[in-house]
Amino acid sequence: MDQRLSLVTLGVRDMNRARTFYESLGWKAWKESNEHICFFQTGGMVIGLYPLSNLLADQGRPEAAPNAGGITLGINVVAREDVDREMTQVLEKGATLLTxxxxxxxxxxxxxxxDLDGHPWEITWAPMFPLGANGALILP
Structure with missing residues (x-):
């Protein structure tokens, strides 16, 4: 199996609200996105938004409660000061501060x-992990 993270699918309670949030951050939805599924190309991988009840049903757990704390989605930035700037931006768009x-x-x-559905995100500047020209995280 290739060592790669290609797609992260987030189960959302309100597709329109979630899509609007990510688009307000400047993300561009894939042209085939609709009210049932939405994809965002993010460098070398994709973030998908999908109704939570459908996602749980697809997993074979239609009665399961969501575990929003079970995953951390990471955004690495180029410079130290970008952490604060990015955090300010997402909070202005309705995100909740965790730390x-x-x-x-x-x-x-x-x-x-x-994010608006409780999915935890980390914004990090890691000087030992420079970003490539295309925004990809480069592990030394």
């Missing part, structure tokens, strides 16, 4: 927020 931007013991800077 404020702070310097880390390993020399980076990080912060956490939850």
């Amino acid at each position: 404020p931007p702070a310097d880390t013991p390993w020399g980076g800077r990080t912060a956490y927020f939850a």
